[in-house]
Amino acid sequence: MTMELDVFVGNTTIIDEEVYQLWLDGFSVADAVKMRLENGALGECEVSGEVLHSDTMDQYRTFQMCERLLHCPSKLANQLLFQIPAHHQAMLIERYYEFDHMFAREVLGKKLSKGTKKDLDDISSKTGIALKSCRRQFDNFKRVFKVVEELKGPLAENVQHHFLLSDLLAKDYAAVVFFANSRFETGKKKLQYLSFQDFAFCACQLISYWTVGAVDNMMDDMDVDLEKEFLHDLKDLKVLVNDKDMLDQHKSLVCSQLRGRIRVFTEMEANFKNLSRALINIASKLTNTKDVRDLFIDLVEKFIEPCRSDKWTAGDLTLFLTHYTSTASTLETFRYQVIWERYMGVVKSCILKMYHD
């Protein structure tokens, strides 16, 4: 004796947020029922497993039918099949596009291709996120990427406009798209300590200051790529390390500013040339796509690690970078103030964000 068929359809589509989350997390119906029973959130109403199973099945079917619409969120408001209240529509979309930072961290900077998709089971077992959920998140990345890739205008806004997401989520997607487009290296062992949020912050900085859109919003170019001209101009900064006088002058200015104010002054004084050279070298190499990809590993290897081994505190680093940037502008012979500040502004905030254990 079995239930052959069991459906419930409301004129207004009933959506249980808890079940939706379970569905998004990739749980099977049986697991979802078990979890709902365990959660005991249904304490008030006495329900049997049977009722729960029926309800869960029903919700899962609804979500499956909605999924097609969620792939193009603007359709959700236009479609006639489901009558869903506006706040529920927003919730459905937002939750559908929400992703696990653990997962995002894994695919960050990778090409969003079929090859990567094949590796999802590894990511799944590594992160403990259900494969189903991984696939959804990956497909979301890919879908968003495809849509906004060729679009003009601010990246986050494009994402928001096309996928009706919240500000925060749109910004995160902008980061993912940006990383995927520029294919920044994030997978190296030395970078493992960095979280998705760290990278998202950096991405945001890069998007805000180093892309074409950063200079001129009205420009008909895209937010996805770094400004070529700017990267080219960065070569000019070499003068700061190549010109011996300037390097010395720069060092003395910084030292005079920081003397007594940072704990690691001696180490700084000894290392100044190396540190400065590292930063300038990174800047000058950015014309190569390969070096752009290695931006973060370079920052870590060439700058962050030396500092860390000298036991710099975050405060020390902040002071150093602040004065390192500002004093260079005061150098008489230094003519690239604008480029310098544009470069150092981003590098400084990125390093500060990345400087933790």
Add this chain to the structure above:
Amino acid sequence: MPGKLKAKIVAGRHLPVMDRASDLTDAFVEVKFGNTTFKTDVYPKSLNPQWNSEWFKFEVDDEDLQDEPLQITVLDHDTYSANDAIGKVYIDIDPLLSSEAATVISGWFPIYDTIHGIRGEINVLVKVDLFNDLNRFRQSSCGVKFFCTTSIPRCYRAVMVHGFVEELVVNEDPEYQWIDRIRTPRASNEARQRLISLMSGELQRKIGLKVLEMGGNAVVGYLQCFDLEGESGLVVRAIGTACTLDKISNTYAPASAINPCNSSPSKDTKDSPQAVPSALGCRSTHSSPVHSASSRLSQGFSVSVPTLLFAGMKHRHRSSEGPRARQCRAGFGEEAPGVPLSSGPPTPLRAQTFSSFSPSKSYSRQSSSSDTELSLTPKTARICLSPSSPTLQSKSSPIPTTKALRSTTPPPLHVSQSDTAMLRKSVSFSEDLLLAASGMGSGGSAGKEAGPLKALLRQQTQSALEQREFPFFTLTSFPAGFLLHVGGVVSARSVKLLDRIHNPALGNTRSYKLLDWNSFTADEPETRDAWWEEIRQEIKSHAKALGCHAVVGYSESTSICEEVCILSASGTAAVLSSRFMQDGALDMDHRLSRQQAPVFTSGTEKGEGDMGSSASLGFEDLAPPGCGFCHIPYDELNMPFPAQLTYCHCCRRFKVPDVLFTTIDLPTEANVTGKGCLIQARLCRTKKKAQGEGNATAISNLLPFLEYELHTQLMNKLKLRSMNALFGLRIQISIGENMLLGLASATGVYLTPLPSPGGIQIAGKTPSDITYEQHISNMQKKINDTIAKNKELYEVNPPKLFTLDPEAFRCINTELVEEVIGSPIPEPRQRSRLFRSHSESSDEVSELDLSHGKKDAFVLEIDDTDAVEDIHSLLTDAPTPPGFYSCNTEIMPGIYNWTSALQMFTSVRVFRLSNVNLTNQGLNKVFNDLCENLLKSLYFKLRSMVPCCLCHLNFTVAVPEDELIQVAVTAVAMSFDKEQTLENGRQSCDKTLMKAITENEEQLQFPLELTAESSSNPLSSAKGLSEVSGALPSARVSSLEKASPLPEGRSRSLRSNRSYAGGSVAVVKMTPLSFIPGTKIIKYLGIINMFFIRETTSLREEGGVSGFLHSFIAEVFAMVRAHVAALGGNAVVSYSMKECVFMENPNKNQAQCLINVSGDAVIFVRESELEATPPQPQSASTQTSSSGEGT
């Protein structure tokens, strides 16, 4: 005769990809009506084509306009191969044919394919220009309004209720034609959909014709059903109640504007205590000689077993010619002894004897008397209104107030939408006139004479009704004062053997020519008609036996399995008021108007008071509100059956039965204690597989047992809940190959006028056994506990039996007092009646029968297994979880403070019985569990709406295959406000009602002002009102549309508004009820009647049967909503899913489902918005109108 249908294809969106190479589609559209087809251009390479076509014009007969749907097919152009169909849209243009309904259909429709479901949407614009006054033409019935709602629609007034209309058409089912073997499933499904659409169109047209013949202009309670008889064909049949309706919104004249609060005097009268005493006094009819003479009937029917009125007719052949009525009675006589009920325990339910049936001739004799022509017809009304009847004024001396004078202005005779005030006037006059004309006394006669007079009057009504072939009404709730007495449920069933319907039209070249009953004289096609006629005669005679002359809440249904078909009909025998005409004024929101209106006190309203008191004459037949309908219509001295009668607990003057079963909704004025609840009796009986006649015999032998047991269950469950009445009773019997399913659903309530039900006592037959005794006492304890628990749960605290119900008593007293104070100068007539009522009541109080307190409890003997099973099932019914109530009627007694949150839903379950050798008990348990679990699931699903009530819970059971049981439920969950106490709820309810009425008038009064200048600026009116209606999705809302000729420009501008409205889809509410709480329906746009077929050959891929049906039901909802939105509506009321036939073949990965839904498309506005919006200033409306013109 002719009309011009115009259609424009605007755009498409979300089309499916038809060309894999480009991932795009080259779409074009074919627009077809009748035999004419137009095509749009191909819009290449787009999933969102913008055709923006010209207007396609079809010049057609209005007959075709009524029958045919507009057929829109979206195709993908293919250069090399045949064009692929994407999907279709059928648009029923009937709403455009009535001037009061929609004027334009415009919006996004889902493109539907029977194999793939919804595939994108298409934006269409449809209009109709009708040339002539169509009502002159016989073949068409344009303009007749159809309503699924089984009460007088909210914004109408019933001027006249004409009675029963029915019709059926048959055809060959395309699914079973030879051609089906060579065509694709898609083509077959589409042929079927189209045919059924055509047939329902034709059916509606024919019913419309009948209505026009009767002089009506609308069908209320329209119930259309399909019988898929398989090989033998397809029957589409419909029943309804013909009415003459008057739109309220158009009829508020300046008179009502002057004194809007009192513009409905008759309503006030009804509710005011004044009316009550007079009503109390008038019912001496029981002792009137006329009545007793006519009611000496000697049937052996039990009122408490009304559902058992069963006829096992087995006319297996089409040769059922001759006087059918007589034959059917004979059939009853034969079958009745077979019903094993005559011998049984001395419970009221079992102790009945079926004596031979001898219908009294007195009724019919009276019906032939000349008095009948005095029955109220529009003619009399006109005579009343015409100033040329001076007798009128002389006789209704108290009436000539300022208003009365107004009424003497000659109204245009043929216009039914004359001033309401006048019509209301006519209401009170007509009564006088009737009395006068009957020659039995003057209108100013005292109450003493009025008694016998009334009796005579009732006889006249009865005779008038008797004259009709079927005095049936599909209505389930009535304008106050219409329903006088309720006798009980009457039902009839008949088992038939299906035979191929002879269809000569099939040989014709036109493949789907419809069969026209009238055009074939051959007696064969008459079969289905004759079948129903028999059943109806049966019902009619049952009603007569109960001393009733009408059947209300009438419905018909069938269950088909292979060649056997059970036809069922049921209704409630009732006595109706003769004054069809005057009731209409009250019907608007009568549901809410159960509270007493303020008493007239001030001198300024004296005129109204007078008016009221004179109008009260019209309510003489009305017993005190709340108990009158319970009073027995039959003669207590010559009771047709043994039943326990007691004096009414409210008025203590008339006899009431101990239990009352009805198929109608709870009358609004009913006096109810506590809350109600859903009561279901479920039964499953095995049956041997058989063929043909043997099968039919087996089924008809089983039926009486089934009905009897269902009835026992209902009775037990009712008693378990301490209730004494059932409303909305619906008994469904479904036949399968090897079982019979019976499901009876009703809403149990405790009617205050009826005696308190006794408990349930369990008795065993072997008292010697101690353990057995213990077992029994245990069970008894359990039952008693349950009863006590239920009493608390449903707040059933019946008044103590021996102390006179204080409330009822006070009620009488205060009413009497108020009567004296209330009307400063009571008319002599009324005063005398007052005295009379007083004396009468004192007389009868002394006669109060107090013995009912010692009434025997309901005894259950558990010696046979059946009884054990009964008790078991009694106790297994799980109580509703806290915060939930449920009923299958429209409203739940005891809940008044509804919020606007509502959720309509459909749930379907199919259960497979794996064990073929199940016993009856096993089957019962399975079936019972299935229903219980379904309810549990519903409660769980809707837990977020608590506190809420599931209303109109409509269960449909079927046995689609050998071991399958299918249960489908459609209902609405409505939240209510728990915080408010009941009393507050009532008050606020009353207040909002009053406000709503005044608001309504204000609102209506202003467009009327506008109409005056509408010739100069027709846009202003519509625009103004649309602003009033605020949040409506479309701006086409206007009660004025009729008055303002629809200018081309307006609709265009509005359409553009909608299509560019940011893409958000208009919300369309759906409900099986006739109203939406907290809102006011301002316009009915037309009936929605849709039939869909969905088939799949990839069942697994679509998520199995559940996935398939889930998406199909969602699609059906979507299509209903889209059609309503396109008509300019924002809700569907009285929605129901008539048919849900699901067939599957998992081995072939196939499934098919047919769904038929219906409802009324309406526009509603929130009452809060109505209140918030003052009448629009002229400037604002002209301003908006100018912007409207600009577009």
